[in-house]
Amino acid sequence: MFFTARECILICTLPGIFEQNENIINFTAGFFAGVAGAAMNTPVDVIRTNIQKQALAGLTDPSRSALRDAIDFSRIYSVGKDIVGQKGLPTLYNGFGFKALHMGGSGACVALLIPVFAKMLGINKTLM
Numbered sequence: 001m002f003f004t005a006r007e008c009i010l011i012c013t014l015p016g017i018f019e020q021n022e023n024i025i026n027f028t029a030g031f032f033a034g035v036a037g038a039a040m041n042t043p044v045d046v047i048r049t050n051i052q053k054q055a056l057a058g059l060t061d062p063s064r065s066a067l068r069d070a071i072d073f074s075r076i077y078s079v080g081k082d083i084v085g086q087k088g089l090p091t092l093y094n095g096f097g098f099k100a101l102h103m104g105g106s107g108a109c110v111a112l113l114i115p116v117f118a119k120m121l122g123i124n125k126t127l128m
Helices: 005-012 022-056 066-070 073-087 089-093 096-121
Strands: none
Touching: 022 073, 022 089, 022 096, 073 089
């Protein structure tokens, strides 16, 4: 069974603590959703940055377009494999802490503000 971040928070905490305050639930769920997004995005972002650095340094084939390099999955895989082989797997998560705080904070703010704006605009649909 699939649970949303909001349901996981309600299940994993002591019953009654968060049930009365919807804002705490939304804030926490938004924060964890942002951190999960950062965890999935950071390795791809590190690989993309390395491909860009190679292109700017002139280490790529000049006859190929930048767009073709960007969507060449064999190149993406080989750059990722080189990073892991030379520096180790944790290198793919360089910058994760900052990105997790940024995305988590952004997710928390969005989760808090969507119900506020929905109420201001008179939208009665529930998002969850």
